[in-house]
Amino acid sequence: MAGAQGGWVLxxxxxxxxxxxxxxxxxxxDETLILPVNDSISVxxxxxxxxxxxxxxxxxxxxxxxxxLNGTEISxxxxxxxxxxxxxxxxxxxxxxxxKGIHIRKEDWEKLHVHIASYNNxxxxxxxxxxxxxxxxxxxxxxxxMNVSEDAAALSSIARQGSGSACRSLYGGFVKWVKGExxxxxxSIAVQLVDESYWNDLVVIIAVVSSRQKETxxxxxxxxxxxxxxxLQHRAEVIVPSRILQMEEAxxxxxxxxxxxxxxxxxxxxxxxVERWSQFEGAPQVAYTFDAGPNAVLIAPNREVASLxxxxxxxxxxxxxxxxxxxxxxxxxxILQEAGVHSAEDxxxxxxxxxxxxxxxxxxxxxxxxYFICTRPGKGPIxxxxxxxxxxxVTGMPK
Amino acid sequence: MAGAQGGWVLxxxxxxxxxxxxxxxxxxxDETLILPVNDSISVxxxxxxxxxxxxxxxxxxxxxxxxxLNGTEISxxxxxxxxxxxxxxxxxxxxxxxxKGIHIRKEDWEKLHVHIASYNNxxxxxxxxxxxxxxxxxxxxxxxxMNVSEDAAALSSIARQGSGSACRSLYGGFVKWVKGExxxxxxSIAVQLVDESYWNDLVVIIAVVSSRQKETxxxxxxxxxxxxxxxLQHRAEVIVPSRILQMEEAxxxxxxxxxxxxxxxxxxxxxxxVERWSQFEGAPQVAYTFDAGPNAVLIAPNREVASLxxxxxxxxxxxxxxxxxxxxxxxxxxILQEAGVHSAEDxxxxxxxxxxxxxxxxxxxxxxxxYFICTRPGKGPIxxxxxxxxxxxVTGMPK
Numbered sequence: 001m002a003g004a005q006g007g008w009v010l011x012x013x014x015x016x017x018x019x020x021x022x023x024x025x026x027x028x029x030d031e032t033l034i035l036p037v038n039d040s041i042s043v044x045x046x047x048x049x050x051x052x053x054x055x056x057x058x059x060x061x062x063x064x065x066x067x068x069l070n071g072t073e074i075s076x077x078x079x080x081x082x083x084x085x086x087x088x089x090x091x092x093x094x095x096x097x098x099x100k101g102i103h104i105r106k107e108d109w110e111k112l113h114v115h116i117a118s119y120n121n122x123x124x125x126x127x128x129x130x131x132x133x134x135x136x137x138x139x140x141x142x143x144x145x146m147n148v149s150e151d152a153a154a155l156s157s158i159a160r161q162g163s164g165s166a167c168r169s170l171y172g173g174f175v176k177w178v179k180g181e182x183x184x185x186x187x188s189i190a191v192q193l194v195d196e197s198y199w200n201d202l203v204v205i206i207a208v209v210s211s212r213q214k215e216t217x218x219x220x221x222x223x224x225x226x227x228x229x230x231x232l233q234h235r236a237e238v239i240v241p242s243r244i245l246q247m248e249e250a251x252x253x254x255x256x257x258x259x260x261x262x263x264x265x266x267x268x269x270x271x272x273x274v275e276r277w278s279q280f281e282g283a284p285q286v287a288y289t290f291d292a293g294p295n296a297v298l299i300a301p302n303r304e305v306a307s308l309x310x311x312x313x314x315x316x317x318x319x320x321x322x323x324x325x326x327x328x329x330x331x332x333x334x335i336l337q338e339a340g341v342h343s344a345e346d347x348x349x350x351x352x353x354x355x356x357x358x359x360x361x362x363x364x365x366x367x368x369x370x371y372f373i374c375t376r377p378g379k380g381p382i383x384x385x386x387x388x389x390x391x392x393x394v395t396g397m398p399k
Numbered sequence: 400m401a402g403a404q405g406g407w408v409l410x411x412x413x414x415x416x417x418x419x420x421x422x423x424x425x426x427x428x429d430e431t432l433i434l435p436v437n438d439s440i441s442v443x444x445x446x447x448x449x450x451x452x453x454x455x456x457x458x459x460x461x462x463x464x465x466x467x468l469n470g471t472e473i474s475x476x477x478x479x480x481x482x483x484x485x486x487x488x489x490x491x492x493x494x495x496x497x498x499k500g501i502h503i504r505k506e507d508w509e510k511l512h513v514h515i516a517s518y519n520n521x522x523x524x525x526x527x528x529x530x531x532x533x534x535x536x537x538x539x540x541x542x543x544x545m546n547v548s549e550d551a552a553a554l555s556s557i558a559r560q561g562s563g564s565a566c567r568s569l570y571g572g573f574v575k576w577v578k579g580e581x582x583x584x585x586x587s588i589a590v591q592l593v594d595e596s597y598w599n600d601l602v603v604i605i606a607v608v609s610s611r612q613k614e615t616x617x618x619x620x621x622x623x624x625x626x627x628x629x630x631l632q633h634r635a636e637v638i639v640p641s642r643i644l645q646m647e648e649a650x651x652x653x654x655x656x657x658x659x660x661x662x663x664x665x666x667x668x669x670x671x672x673v674e675r676w677s678q679f680e681g682a683p684q685v686a687y688t689f690d691a692g693p694n695a696v697l698i699a700p701n702r703e704v705a706s707l708x709x710x711x712x713x714x715x716x717x718x719x720x721x722x723x724x725x726x727x728x729x730x731x732x733x734i735l736q737e738a739g740v741h742s743a744e745d746x747x748x749x750x751x752x753x754x755x756x757x758x759x760x761x762x763x764x765x766x767x768x769x770y771f772i773c774t775r776p777g778k779g780p781i782x783x784x785x786x787x788x789x790x791x792x793v794t795g796m797p798k
Contacts, residue, residue, distance in 0.1 A: 022662040023646050039643045041650075174650045176643070199653050244438045244575070247422050251440075251573045254598050256700040260686035263421040263698065268689070271667070275674060287659035290667070299662065301655040 007061035008102050009396040010095070012145035013389045014054060016137035016381040017047040018122075018130065019168045019175065020204070020297050022289060032079070033185040034164045040177045042168040043299070044196065045204060046378030049331040052133035054118040054141045055390040058104070062113035068398045069134075070119045083161040084139050085114075092146035109146055116141075117390035117398040122373070135162030136169030140381040152380070156190035172196040172379035196377045203306035203335065206373040207270045207296040207313065269365050270296040273316050274309075280355030285309070306374075307339040314341060315350045317369045331374040406460035407501050408795045409494070411544035412788045413453060415536035415780040416446040417521075417529065418567045418574065419603070419696050421688060431478070432584040433563045439576045441567040442698070443595065444603060445777030448730040451532035453517040453540045454789040457503070461512035467797045468533075469518045482560040483538050484513075491545035508545055515540075516789035516797040521772070534561030535568030539780040551779070555589035571595040571778035595776045602705035602734065605772040606669045606695040606712065668764050669695040672715050673708075679754030684708070705773075706738040713740060714749045716768045730773040 025040040065085065067076045076082070092109035096102070104112070118137060120130050139159040143150065152170045160167035160177075167188075168175040173195040180188030243262055250258035264272075271288055278284045286309055287299040300306035310329075319328040325344055329336060341347060352359045392399050418441040428434050464484065466475045475481070491508035495501070503511070517536065519529050538558040542549065551569045559566035559576075566587075567574040572594040579587030642661055649657035663671075670687055677683045685708055686698040699705035709728075718727040724743055728735060740746060751758045791798050 022658070023642055039640070041643060041646050176647070193647060193650055199650065241438070243422055244440060247440050248575070248592060251592055251598065256686075257683060259421070260683035260698070263686040263688050264683065268667075268670070271670065272674065275671065279678070284656060284659035284663065287655075287662040289662050299659070 007059050008100055009057050009059040009061075009391070009393055010097060010100065010102055010104075010145070011055050011057040011386065011389045011391055011393060012141050013056075013384040013386070014137055014141040014144060014381055015047050015051050015384055016054070016133050016140055016169050017044045017172065017378050018050045018052075018133040019044045019165065020289065020291060021165065021168075022287070022299075024289075025164060025177065025179075028164070029179075030183075030185065033188075034160050035185050035188050036164060036177065036179045039179050040165075040168070041193070042165070042175050042177070043202070043204070043377050044169065044172045044175060044380060046332070046375045047133075047382075048378070049373060049375040050120075050122045050133070052118055052120050052130070052137040053384070053388070053390065054116065054134075054137040056138075056141045056145045057115045057117075057389075057391040057396050058112050058145060059115075059396045060112065062115055062396060065113050065116075067116040067118070071398065076116075080135070080162045081138075084135065084158055085142070087158040087161065088139060088142040088146055088148060091143075091148045091150055093149065095145075095147045114142070114145075115391055115396055115398075119390065131163040132165040132169045135159050135166035136381060138162065139166070140170065144383055153189045153191060157185060157188060160185070160188060160190075170380060173198060173377055192380075196379050200377065201302040202377055203300040203303055204375045204377070205298045205300065205306065205309060205313070206291070206375070207298065207317070208370045208373065209268070209270070209295055209368070265363070265365070268296065269316065269368065270298070270313070273312055274298060276355050277309075277312060277353065303335055303338060306335050310335055310339045310341065310372075310374075311350055312353050313369075313372065314339075314347045315353065316364055318347050318364060318366045319344055320366045327371065329372050329374065332376065333374055335374055406458050407499055408456050408458040408460075408790070408792055409496060409499065409501055409503075409544070410454050410456040410785065410788045410790055410792065411540050412455075412783040412785070413536055413540040413543060413780055414446050414450050414783055415453070415532050415539055415568050416443045416571065416777050417449045417451075417532040418443045418564065419688065419690060420564065420567075421686070421698075423688075424563060424576065424578075427563070428578075429582075429584065432587075433559050434584050434587050435563060435576065435578045438578050439564075439567070440592070441564070441574050441576070442601070442603070442776050443568065443571045443574060443779065445731070445774045446781075447777070448772060448774040449519075449521050449532065451517055451519050451529065451536040452783070452787070452789065453515065453533075453536040455537075455540045455544045456514045456516075456788075456790040456795050457511050457544060458514075458795045459511065461514055461795060464512050464515075466515040466517070470797065475515075479534070479561045480537075483534065483557055484541070486557040486560065487538060487541040487545055487547060490542075490547045490549055492548065494544075494546045513541070513544075514790055514795055514797075518789065530562035531564040531568045534558050534565035535780060537561065538565070539569065543782055552588045552590060556584065556587060559584070559587060559589075569779060572597060572776055591779075595778050599776065600701040601776055602699040602702055602708075603774045603776070604697045604699070604705065604708060604712070605690070605774070606697065606716070607769045607772065608667070608669070608694055608767070664762065664764070667695065668715065668767065669697070669712070672711055673697060675754050676708075676711060676752065702734055702737060705734050709734055709738045709740065709771075709773075710749055711752050712768075712771065713738075713746045714751065715763055717746050717763060717765045718743055719765045726770065728771050728773065731775065732773055734773055 019042040021040050021042045023041040025036040025038060029035050029037050065076050067074055089109050094106050095104040118134060136159045139155050143155055156167035156170040159170060167190040168177050170190055171192040174193040175190050176193050177190045247262045250262060274286055274288055285305060289297050291297055300309050352362050356362055390399055420439050420441045422440040424435040424437060424439040428436050464475050466473055488508050491505060493505050494503040517533060535558045538554050542554055555566035555569040558569060566589040567576050569589055570591040573592040574589050575592050576589045646661050673685055673687055684704060688696050690696055699708050751761050755761055789798055
C-alpha cells in the first residue's frame with residue numbers, strides 16, 4: 001500500500017453542485033479545449049440532493065497521482081484529467097500550515113503527487129450530469145489545496161476543459177457559459193446571472209426514466225438499486241407482457257391507432273402529462289427539458305404548482321404495488337406533505353386531474369419511472385471541514 | 400503490411416438492417432449474456448437507408464483477427480466481439496470452394512484468423528442504433544463464411560451477445576425479442592412477427608436532433624458533416640443568441656411563462672408538433688418514439704399522412720437559409736414530391752397547419768434539427784456478391 005509513512009498528508013475537501021441547461025450548448029468549435037459554438041444557460045441544483053464531494057490530498061510520500069471515484073480507483077491518464085491537473089498546478093502558490101508544520105513552496109508543487117477521492121450523492125447510472133459536478137469539484141478542490149488565487153471565472157475555464165458543462169457548476173443560481181472568441185479558450189468562461197436566492201421559489205423535479213437508456217446502454221447501475229430492481233421486476237412481469245400482447249395484436253390487425261398509442265406510451269409520457277395540463281390551463285404550468293439521458297427535468301414556478309404537478313405525476317406514474325413512497329420520491333420530499341400525499345395509499349386515492357378527458361378510462365404507467373428527485377436551485381461549490389475528508393489524514397488513502 | 404502473400408483469401412459480404420424498438424427492453428437480468436427482463440418488439444428499417452455492410456475474410460496468411468470499422472482499425476479484444484466470434488467458430492463446418500481450390504475442414508477454423516471490414520451507410524454520431532446493425536451483420540456474415548447451419552433464431556441469440564438489440568436485426572418486418580427463461584440464454588431469441596410486406600404502407604421519418612446529445616457527449620461526428628456544420632453555425636449565430644437574451648430577461652424578471660416557453664423550445668419540439676396535430680384531429684396521426692439518442696422516430700400509417708407530416712415538419716423546422724433541401728431530407732425523398740415540396744422556396748411558402756392557434760405569430764425552429772431521414776419497414780440481412788466485398792481479394796486488407 002502506498003501509504004504516507006514518514007511524511008505528512010495535507011488535504012482539502014469540497015462539494016460542488018450539478019446543473020441543468022435550460023439553453024443547451026449545441027456543439028463544439030474545439031474538441032480538445034471544449035469550446036462551444038454557442039452560449040448556454042443553466043440552473044444549478046441544490047447540492048444537498050445532487051452534488052459531488054471531492055478530497056484532494058498531497059504528500060511527499062505519494063509516488064504518483066491517483067484517483068478513486070465512488071470508492072473504485074480510476075485512471076487519471078485521460079487528457080481531460082491531465083489538463084485540469086496541469087492548469088491548476090501551474091497556478092499553485094506557497095502553502096503554509098503552521099499547525100501541521102508544513103510549508104510547501106510554489107515550486108514544490110510540480111514534484112508533489114496528489115491522491116483524489118470523489119463521490120456523487122446520486123446514482124451515476126441515472127444519466128444525470130455527474131461529470132459536471134465532478135470536474136467542477138475536482139478543479140475547485142485542487143485550487144483550494146494549492147492556494148490558487150484565480151477567481152471562479154478563471155477556474156470555470158479550467159473545469160470546462162474537463163467537461164464542458166462543468167464550468168457552469170462553479171456558481172449557484174442561474175449561470176451563463178459565454179462561448180468566448182479567443183482561440184486558446186481564455187474567454188470561454190461561466191458567469192453568474194443571478195444567485196440562488198434571486199428566484200428561490202422555483203421547484204425542480206427530475207423524473208428518472210431508464211427505458212430508453214436501457215434499450216441501448218450497457219451500464220449496469222440499475223442492478224445495484226433495490227428500489228429500481230423491484231420496479232423493474234414489476235414492469236417486466238405485469239406491465240410489459242400486456243403491452244407486448246396488445247402490440248402483437250395491433251401489428252397483426254394493422255391497427256394503426258392502437259400501434260401509435262402503444263408506441264408513444266412506451267416513449268415519454270411525463271412530457272405528455274405536462275403538455276396536456278398546460279394546454280388545459282392555456283399557459284405553461286411547468287417548464288421541462290431533458291438531461292444527458294432520457295430523464296425529464298420539470299421546473300415549477302413555486303411550491304403550490306409543484307404540489308399540483310406532484311399530484312399529477314403520482315396519479316399517472318404511481319409507485320408499483322408493495323413499493324413505499326420513500327425511495328420513489330427522494331430529495332426534498334416536503335412538497336409531498338403540501339400535496340396531501342403521505343403514503344402509497346394516498347397515491348391510490350388521488351383523483352384524475354381536471355384535464356383528463358375520459359375519467360373512467362384512464363391509462364396509468366406504474367413502473368415506467370424509476371424514481372423522482374425533488375430539488376431546487378442551489379448554491380455553488382463550498383469548502384468542507386477536515387472531518388468530512390474522504391481521505392485518511394495519516395495513510396493518505398481513501399477512507 | 401500483413402498481406403496474404405502466398406496464401407488464398409476467402410471472403411463473404413453481407414448487409415444487415417438496423418431496427419427501432421416500439422416496445423423497448425427495459426433492463427438486463429444478465430449483463431454478460433445480455434438477457435433482458437422483458438420481451439421487446441421492433442420494426443426493421445429499410446437497409447437502403449440505414450444498414451451495416453460487413454465483409455469477413457479468412458486466409459492462412461492472417462496472423463491474428465483484425466477489424467476495421469468505417470475505415471479505421473478497431474480493437475477486437477472486447478468481450479462482445481470475442482463472444483460472437485467464439486460462438487460462430489464453434490459452429491463452423493467444412494467449406495469447399497472448387498473455383499479457388501480451397502478446402503477448409505471444420506477443425507481448421509479454430510486455427511484460422513479473420514479480417515473483418517464493416518461500414519454503416521449512416522453517421523454513427525447521429526445516435527442511431529448502429530450497434531444493432533453492426534453486430535447482426537458481423538454474426539450473419541461470419542456464419543455465411545463459416546458455413547454455419549443454424550437458423551436465424553439461433554444466430555439472433557449469438558448476435559444478442561454482441562449488442563442486445565442486434566438480435567432483432569436478423570429479420571425484416573416486425574420482430575419480437577423473446578426474453579426467454581434459460582440461465583444460459585439459449586431461448587432468448589428473436590422471432591419474426593410479420594415480414595416487411597405485411598404492413599408495407601408505413602412510413603418512418605427520423606428527426607436527427609443533436610442538441611441534447613451535444614450538451615454532454617464528447618463525440619466528434621458532427622464536425623465531419625458539412626451540412627450539419629452549416630446548420631450548427633446558423634443556430635449558433637442567429638437562433639441561440641436571441642434565445643440567450645430572452646432567457647436572461649426572463650430570469651431577471653422572474654418571468655416564468657417566458658422561462659418555460661424558452662426552456663421547452665430548447666427541448667423536444669418535434670414531439671410537441673406531432674402531439675398538437677393529433678390532439679387537433681382527436682386521434683393519433685403518427686406514432687413516435689425515441690432512438691438511443693434524442694432523435695425522434697415518427698411512424699406514419701401511409702404515404703398520405705406522411706406527406707402531411709412532412710409539410711408540418713418542414714414548416715416548423717425549415718432548413719436554414721442557403722441550405723438545400725437535399726442533405727436536409729435524406730433517404731426515400733419521393734414523399735416530398737407528394738407533399739408538393741420540391742425546393743427550399745416551396746418550404747418557405749408552406750402555410751401554417753390548421754391546428755396552429757395564432758397563425759400570425761408562429762414560432763419556427765430552423766436549425767434545431769440536423770436532418771430528416773425518410774425510410775420504411777425493410778428486409779432482413781442479405782448476402783452480397785463478391786464485387787461488393789470491402790476487403791481486397793488478394794491482399795486480404797480493406798479496400
